[in-house]
Every structure is written in C-alpha cells, then in structure tokens.
Amino acid sequence: MDLALSADEEELRRGARRVLGERSGAKQVRAAMAREDGHDAELWRLCARELGWAGLAIGEAQGGVGMGGVALAAVLEECGRALACVPLLPTVMAATLLDVAGTAAQRAEWLPALAEGAAIGAAAVADTGGAWDVAGVGVSARLENGAWVLSGRKAGVVAGHLADVLVVAARVGKGVDLFVVPGAAPGVERRVMPTLDATRRIAEVTLNQVRLPASARLGDAGEGEAGAALERALDIVGAALAAEQLGGAERCLELSVEYAKVRVQFGRAIGSFQAIKHRCADMLVAVEAARSAAYWAGWAASHAPAELLHAGPLAMATASETFFDVAAETIQVHGGIGFTWEHEAHLYFKRARASAALLGDASWQRERLARRLGLGGQ
Template sequence: MKLVLSEEQQELRGAVRAFLRAASPLPKVREGFDPQVYARLNGELGLSGLIVPEEYAGAGADMTELTVVLEETGAALLPGPFLTTAFATVALTRVRDKELLTGIAEGRVLAALGGPLTGPLTGPLTGPGGAAGLTCDGSAVRGTLAQVLSGMEAGVLVAPARSGDGAVLVAVDLTGPGVSRTALETLDPTRGQARVELNGAPARVLGPRPDIGDLLCVALAAEQLGVMRAALDAIVAYAKVRVAFGRYIGSYQGVKHKLADMHAKLEQAESIVRYAAWSADESPDDLPEAAALAQAYVGRACFEVARDHLLLHGGIGYTWEHDAHLFYKRAKADEVLMGPPRVHRARLATLLEL
C-alpha cells in the first residue's frame, strides 16, 4: 500500500495548483464557467485527457493521478463541468468509445454524466443526475433526469438507460433535437445543475452500463479533500492576522483547539483518499470498502471543516462578499452528490458484515 505521492505526482499537483492560482483565482470563480480557462487547462496541461488511454490521444494515467488533480480543482473551487466530465470519462474508459474519448482528450467535448451508475435504474439517487427514468429503443432516448451536474455547460450527456438488452450506457448530443434543458437554482453558485428532458432525442448506445459507482465516490472524495485543505489554510491564515481584544484570535485556546480538530480531520481524510485511490489502481477487491469509507467519512468531514472555517471568520464569514460561504456551499453540495453519508455508512457496514 502506498499513501505518499510520488515525485511525479507531486510535480503534477504543483503544476495544476500554480495554473489554477493564476488562471482561476477565487475572485474569478464568482464569474462562473469560463471556456477559455478550460481550453488552457487542456491545451497547457492536458488534464481533460488525463485518464483517457493513450490510443485515444490521452495520457493513460491512473485514478491516483486523477485524484491529485481533483484535489487541486476542489481547492480552487473551479467552476464548470470538470468534475462531471471526469465522471463521464471514467464511464467511457469502461466502454472504450473512441469518438467521445478522443474528443474529451483533445478538449473538444465537455461531457456530463447523469443517472445512477450502480444499483437499479429506478429508485433512490445513487449517482449524479437523479433517479434515471431513461428508456432507449436503440436509436432514441426518452425520459427525464431531474438534476444533471453542469448540464447547461456540457455538450454531451452520458447516462444509463433501460433497453430491450437490459441496462445500457447511451450518449446524447445535448445541443441536438428532442433535448430540453432547464437551469436549476442550486445551493452551490460555482457549479450549476440542469433538468434534462429527452423526447425522442437521437442517441448512440455505447455498451452495457458499467458499474463505476465506487470510482465516482473516490473521485468526489478527492475534490472534497481539496475543499477541506483550502478552507483550513484560509482560516489559519486569518487567525494569524485578525486581532480581537488586543490579541490575534489564533492565540485563543478555543480557536487553537478548533483548528487542531480541523487539521486532524484533514489528515484522516487524506489517508482515506490516498488509500481509496490506491485500491482503485492496485487492489480492486478492496475498492468497495475503501470507496464507501471515503464518502462516509470525507463527505461529512469536508462539510464540518468548511462550516467551522466560516464560523471562525466571525460575522464577515456570513457576508456574500466573503469567500467562506463559497466553500461552505460547495462542501454541502458535494456531501450529498453521491447520496448522504448515512447511505455509505450503511453500505460499509454491510460490506464489513457488521
């Protein structure tokens, strides 16, 4: 088991961090999705094709490298469809669709993943997009996805659907006929969602629906780790300069203890994410437990750190002008994206036969 990043992975992290600090600082995050940032993200760093196999013009990297990148995009609160495109890419690497994988690797395709990627196709939310009500007759898809992450920015929808051959994965051009998209008012202002209605929309069947729910849990946990780290760094920096009653607030015992608790949660979360990424690449048999643990612990810990980060800022943290509420809202939106923590705790208990 390897929980420490290699030299190459640390260099990747440094490059992504430096790029995002310059191209998408927090003041710019408030402006929303910027296609130029995404074009540079792919053109200069090739991140869109990070886990795309080399035969499809990608870098052929593993989940560990993807988690390194997602930690940095999470810390920067990068707006737009990077996370959902990464989700879609994970699915497409399982069905090996050349057209879409090449388009994603070259930066021409922004994809959104909708519907549950594990469990039944009708039922509770088990993945990004809401309970899937899509049916496919081989060339057209009908149905509605209630909440598609970055559904207004993406150009292609990748989603599971019911067909005569069972559960299949389909691709739909979101700019084509038979597609209706409605932007939703969401908690997180940095990353929107859309209601997508398909009424006989032309579709292409990519293959059987892959079971990638565990991989998505790991990817999301990596973003949550980045949110935690950035929130803690911000409040530590603030505690060193904010003076109250003639003393820096970081010198007060109550603040120091809270910061120590937040740091402990971050350290545990990092170990869990690194282990889950290692399991995805090296030990698939351990992945279900590792993925369930990642969302059971990291999702809640991320929200708690973001919440305390806001509270320790005092009154300024509650204002719209301050960045604290952006971290708070991203943390809460991510916490429930793959289902609330109690779902993953219950699954983990089942897997461990408790």
C-alpha cells in the same frame, strides 16, 4: 501501497496549483459565478486542451496519458482548493462510465475527444441527481426499428447544459442501461437550474423521444445489465470527488488558521484561545483522515479494484462529512466576516453542501460499505 506522490505527480500538482493560483483566483471565480452558464471557458481551454488534465486517468490508447487515479486526485484536489469553475469532474464522470461500461469500439469512439478536452462530458444517472443508484433511474429506453428511443427527465446533471457528450442511465425492461447521448441530439432540452453552489452549475436535461443508433447503448452485455458497471464507476468517480472535497476542506482550514493568527480580540490573537485552537486542531485531524481516505481510493481506482470496493464508499463518506464540517467551522472561526457575501467562506460551505449530495450522501455510502463488508443492510 505507496501514497506519496511520485515526482511526476508532484510536478503535476505543483503545476496545477500555479495555474489555478494565477487563473482561478477569487476574481475569476466570482466572474464565472456571475455568468448564466457558470463556466470559465478560457480556464477550461487551458486546463483541458493545452494542459491535458481531462485525459489524466484515460488510457494512452484512448488519447489520454494514463497516469491513473492518484494523479487525477492531485489535480482535482487543487481544483477543489481553488473552486475552479471548470467541468473537469463531470467530464471525468462521463469518461469513467464510458471506460467501465463501453465496448472497445465505444471507448475508441468517444474517449479521445474527452481526453483531449475537445468535448465536455456529463453523467446523468439518477433522475433527481444524487446517489448513483439503479432504483433512482426512471428515464426509459425502448428499441424501435433498430433505434433506441429515450424519454424522460434528468435533474441535477452537473454541467448538463455544457456537455457535448452525456452518458444517460435509462430503464430497459426491468434493468438499467447506459446510453451515450450527444448534447446536440434532436429532442434533448437543457435548462440551467438554480443552484445552492454557484461555483458548479447543474442542469435539467429533458429527453423528448430522443432517437439514438443501436450502438449508443454502452457495452455488449444483455439488456438492462449496467447495474454492476454503474457501481464500479461510482467508486472511481467517488474517489475523484473525494479528492476535490479534500482540496476544499484543506483551503478552509488554511483560511481559518490564517485568520485566527491575525484577528485580535480582547487584546490577543483569537488563535491563542483554546476554543479556537481546538477547533482548528479538530479540523486538521479531519482533513488528514480525509486525505488518507481520498488518496487510498484514488490509488485503488487504478491499482486495486478489490480494495476500491471499500476505499470508494469510505472516501466519499469521509470527504463529504469532513468538507462540510470544516467549511461550517470556518464560518464560525471567522465570526461576522464569515457571514458576508464578500468573504469566500460561504462559497466553500455551499460547495461542500452540494458536493456531499452529488453521488449519494455519507450515510448512504456507509450503508454501501457495510453491505460489502457483510454487515447486513439490504
């Protein structure tokens, strides 16, 4: 296992930092936040259509470049640092579900548009958002004259309001299946929900008797058997989210250290006080641990499916807690200014809080890990 970035991955990361440094600064992020859809369409066009980021981990046969999980992690880390208001993560989520659960024909039908950035994707798994758990799926699907009919409501769908392609988990009999639902399909109603994290909007997606062709059900296994695919996709997507969280945490640490060096109190830079020094040192240790976990998971996602069973939940738990803790400490290090609307600390704090719940919180991830290690649990 080599976790150092290859020359190509490093080139990609450097390029991503430059693009986002120039195009996703504080001004652009706040402008996107102020929009109803929270979307920086121009930045998305550049990243997805021109630069091809959405196709990073998608195979060449499906229109992507197949650079794998580490390259994806490198780019998402940069997106996280910059709080880029683009639907890269949800598009990766939808593409991963399609890739893991779809048949060859379904992958060929849907993945190229996502890979090329022609379409935005979103994943609607648990009805109330959060953990990708079969138990959380209530939307129902039934076969009616050869067509699937989906009914129910999904809340907390990241970029659900923007998505051209939604991958929706629905209950079929006693199990769960995944369906591809075009955003514009008749009966699909979407509403932007008020969110804590203004840099990443979520939507409520209501499915009113949405009729889909039989081919909309992903995979050709028996009905209601998508549970295993969902588990695997969660680990892959979790590695991607962990990298994004790592980027956010890293930026918070930088902000804290920079501020501690210049803010003078009692005649000295506050960074010279042990209370601040130790906080920053602890933040660095946490960020480095999260980095190891996130990149291990990113690597395992494309090279070692067996290791991903451990690396996936570990990365999600570690990165969620690290980002949240580091963002909270960043506000403390900054003191009064850290509480203001104008300072970016709160944007990272809110992003950290929302991201930690996006795919299931840290304790739920640890429980998954414990089960896989044979340490009991359900």
